[in-house]
Structures are given as structure tokens and as C-alpha cells.
Amino acid sequence: MTRGTMVNAFDRATAQLSPADDALVSRREAALGPAYRLFYETPVHLVRGEGVWLYDADGNPWLDCYNNVASVGHCHPRVVEAMAKQASTLATHTRYLHEGILDYAERLLGYFPPALSHVMFTCTGSEANDLAYRIARAATGGTGVIVTSNAYHGVTLATAEMSMSIGPAVAPGANVFPVPAPTLANYPGGVAAGFSQAIRDACAKMREQGIRPAMLIVDTIFSSDGLITGPEGFLKDAADAIRAEGGLFLADEVQPGFARTGAAMWGFQRHGVVPDMVSMGKPMGNGYPVAALVMRPEVIADFGAKARYFNTYGGNAVAAAVAGAVLSVIEDERLLDNARASGAALLAGLDDLATKHPALGERRGAGLFVAVDILEDGQPSAEAAARVVNRLRDARVLISASGAKGDALKIRPPLPFGADHAERFIETLDKVLAQ
Missing domain, CATH: 3.90.1150.10 (Aspartate Aminotransferase, domain 1)
Structure with missing residues (x-):
């Protein structure tokens, strides 16, 4: 909210x-x-x-x-059937071998550019963004996060501090650096140039405080900032800016993803950019709690070498079946x-x-x-x-x-x-x- x-x-x-x-x-x-x-x-x-x-x-x-x-659609019969069938057969986690999660993972990754070829499962978009932050810190050695000024990215401690929109009870964390939303009103000289310069300025402010950049996270439709649909392409300059500063670009697709924008499966595709990580949630399971983080293999390499990841319910067999049914409905019902x-x-x-x-x-x-x-x-x-x-x-x-x-x-x-x-x-x- x-x-x-x-x-x-x-x-x-x-x-x-x-x-x-x-x-x-x-x-x-x-x-x-x-x-x-x-x-x-x-x-x-x-x-x-x-x-x-x-x-x-x-x-x-x-x-x-x-x-x-x-x-x-509410209570879609194919999704409900997939949920009930799998729940009546096997409902367990990812530490056992099971075809369901692999079938879904391979199918989901097929909707992404080839560079994004690993996926990790969570229960919520908040968890996916929280996991992305952990990975970004390991990959970059930084802790600084850039968000837009009325962003919403979740309800964990880390993601709530990145969410300016959830109210004054949650202040930005010391590592969170808000920038104005990418509108012409905020950047009259041009959204692409102005927004990317704001990112560079935020990175400079971080370094003045002894903080290194970890990532830029944006909802690719900027829904909490009032819905920003264009100009298409400006996020490519933003991604270039954060990468030049040593950080990663995380596309939050919890709201614009899964065909919502009508132009492509993911909001970032409207901008001709390939993120370093992509988070998904809510629509992924049509109400069943399933979410995910897709990433470039090189981004997860250091984190995976030094840390174990496990989520009891993330990617469980029922979640995979439900999420697969959602993809089928999106495809079959066009x-x-x-x-x-x-x-x-x-x-x-x-x-x-x-x-x-x-x-x-x-x-x-x-x-x-x-x-x-x-x-x-x-x-x-x-x-x-x-x-x-x-x-x-x-x-x-x-x-x-x-x-x-x-x-x-x-x-x-x-x-x-x-x-x-x-x-x-x-x-x-x-x-x-x-x-």
C-alpha cells in the first residue's frame, strides 16, 4: 500500500x-x-x-x-486444478530432486534474454528483492542502494527501507539513496540524461559517506511513483550509469511483469535493456505465494560459492505447479x-x-x-x-x-x-x- x-x-x-x-x-x-x-x-x-x-x-x-x-483472473479453474492436483500428490521443498521445479525453471527462463539464465525461488516479491540485495552486496562489495523517491519494493527490513511509499514509520536506511522519479517535471532537460545523472550523483554522495554502490532497483513501470510509461528506452542509460559506478541493475517486475504492459512479458523489455537481476512475485502464482529472482550467472557466482540458499516454501512442488499453470493460461488465452x-x-x-x-x-x-x-x-x-x-x-x-x-x-x-x-x-x- x-x-x-x-x-x-x-x-x-x-x-x-x-x-x-x-x-x-x-x-x-x-x-x-x-x-x-x-x-x-x-x-x-x-x-x-x-x-x-x-x-x-x-x-x-x-x-x-x-x-x-x-x-x-480470480480462481482460474486451471490454476486451481494444478494446485489441488499437486497438493494431493506431493508438497515438499527444493532439497529433494523433483522434476516440477526444473520444468518450471527452464520454462520461465525461456521468457528471458539468454544472459539471464539462473533462477532462485522465494515466496514473495519482498523476499526476492531482499535476496537480490544480499547477492548484490556479495557481487559488488558495496551496500548502497538507489531507489526512486516514492518507491515500493517490499516489507522485509531491508526492502521496507527501500520503500519510500509505505509511510513515515519507515525511514530510509543508511545505505538507501532516493532519487527523483524519472519524469519530465523532475528532469526537464530529458528523462534519460537527467535520471542517469541523478544515479551518478547518488553514487558520489555514497562515496562521500564511505559507502560503495551495490545496486539500482526500480519497478520498471514506476507504479508507486504514479505510473511512468515513457519515454521508452531511458532505463538503458540508467543501467549503464549504475554499472559504470560498480553497481548492479535490478528490475522489479512484481507489478509490470507477466504480460501486464501488453508490449512484452516484462517491463524492462520496453526499454531495450537486459538487467543484472529481475525480481517477480504476486501475479506469478495468481494468488498462491510464489516469487523468484532471475539473474546473470556471474552475478550469483561469488554468493553461491560462499553461502547456502534455502527457502522452505520457495519453489516447493505446489508452487511450481501453480506457476506453470499461470504461464499456460497467459499463453493459451493470449x-x-x-x-x-x-x-x-x-x-x-x-x-x-x-x-x-x-x-x-x-x-x-x-x-x-x-x-x-x-x-x-x-x-x-x-x-x-x-x-x-x-x-x-x-x-x-x-x-x-x-x-x-x-x-x-x-x-x-x-x-x-x-x-x-x-x-x-x-x-x-x-x-x-x-x-
């Missing part, structure tokens, strides 16, 4: 809760403590999901325009093509709406990852964005907000989201804006 989505969070003092939901909130507060958050001014009580739809306790359908975790076509329809609909609703500012997107700035009196407004998010919720359409100030709508539906779903979203947004 980013700072941008926090503005949309539940406020019990103003929520219109049913007695049953009020009781659920009380149970949450008593059992889960104060750090958990609920979305929306009035929380949503969901009991099942199917495809791009979620259903509440009364059987009402909710159009899901937000959840990339269920990347191939979800990459669908993301491209449906994303284009969504953007076109937003462009049309913008001609009649001055509240809609800049629209940007890549496949089924779309953002639109919300304006009030011509200026970006987090408060107005929150109102739109919550009024869409009242119409049973689920989205969130993004960006450092929370002033951009974040639209990121499951990949089977079609043109008819896009039309329904646009029609509902039109009614909300008219209010």
Missing part, C-alpha cells in the same frame, strides 16, 4: 457500515492490531471471486479494476495480446471522457496498467482522487490511487479484462465525475 492509497483508507467515524461489517471490523481490530489498513471510506466485504469479478456477502458483483495478484488491446480501449475511453470532464488530467498507460491524474480547479488533487475512488467503490467498481501525493487513479485489472469491461468502467467513471 502506498501513501497515495492511504488517503482512500477506511475511516470508522465516517463509514456507513452494516451491523455485520461493523462486527467484522471490531474483530479485526482486536485480533490483528493497529498496523493493518482497509481500503475505502467504507470497506468492502468480499466472499468469492471469478475472472474479473468479485462478489460480496449479498451476492452483488464488483468489477475488479485493481488486483494484479489474480493476474489470470493474455499479452488482450492486455494490449483492452488497455488501448481503456485509454481511448479515458481520452474521450477527458473532453467532457475537466477533472481528468494526463492519461498514461502500458497495456492493462493505466493511470489518470485527477484535477480540481486545474491542479492535481489527492482529495479529489480519493473522492473518485470512493464513489467508484459505491458503484461497485474497485480501483485505487497512486503517486507521491495520491492524485492519480491507479487502474490495474486482472489480465482477462476485456473491452466490454473497459466500457463498463468508463461509463461508471463518467457518472461519478458528473456528480
